[in-house]
Amino acid sequence: MNSNHQPATFPAEVDELLTAVARDGFTLRYCNGPHQPTLIVGTYDWGPFVDLVVLRGLDDVISARVPTADITDIFMPEVIVWLYASDARRALQALLDLPHPDHPQAPTKPAPAPPALHVPAARECPVTVRPPSALAARARRVRLGAALLADTTEVPSEIG
Template identity: 75%
Template sequence: MNANHQPATTPFATEVDALLTAVARDGFTLRYCNGPRQPTLIVGTYHWGTFVDLFVIRDIDDVISARVPATEVRDIFEAEVMVWLYAGDAEKSLRALLDLPHPDHPEAPTSRAPAPAALHVPAARQSPVTIRPPSELAARARQIRLGASLLANTTKIPK
């Protein structure tokens, strides 16, 4: 994808492709706007129940990742409130999202703030959209991976 909202003429760098694959394997549902062959943007979501982790890829250098309260999400393309946000290039934004702790972790972000306009996807940019849900195994991967770190953190013996 490029700044003119057209499909990119060059593929993502190998490390970004690997991170996008890692996000999909981590249980994210992927939404390819304009179809999966030449998307004009990609939106990924992971529902925790109380929160939704999401990212919007507009271009390799224009990616925003966020955690939003699920109760505040009427439309995933128009999140109004967030508790965590990272904007930057694809590699840094996706890595930050993968490293975000479980919502129940003591270090997880919880302070609500208005979501920036950059997190919104105009209706004209959404259609047509191809949705790729994760496999049943991948859907549990993020919960298991981050749940293990949560469990390890809560079972530490105080000194």
């Protein structure tokens, strides 16, 4: 176990991406505790949406954006508007690159959540919750909000 509370079995690149997700303001839930987690569930609440990642292993990671109106249990979402399932490196990077929910290219079309996104009740207990610091809690909103502004701001044309 390293100082970032990530499983020691992950390669450095994946550990760095998990750290980036935590620094981006995600709340991390370690199923079976932080020392020997059976899986890690990360969430970032936008209000109308929750960005979600379920990390079962190095080659079994699923990232999603879920409408909050449809969430009754974060471990069993029923509807998604975006999903990316792959290895840890790709799925975590896709989650970090997902645009702000207000961005014109942000996904909005609802679809049924796949069963792979569900966390069986047996793997939920005990769960250690690690919320982000107050500064980190705003990081994703600020970072993606700045990108949203940069993408939507009109650039004046040059007069020649």
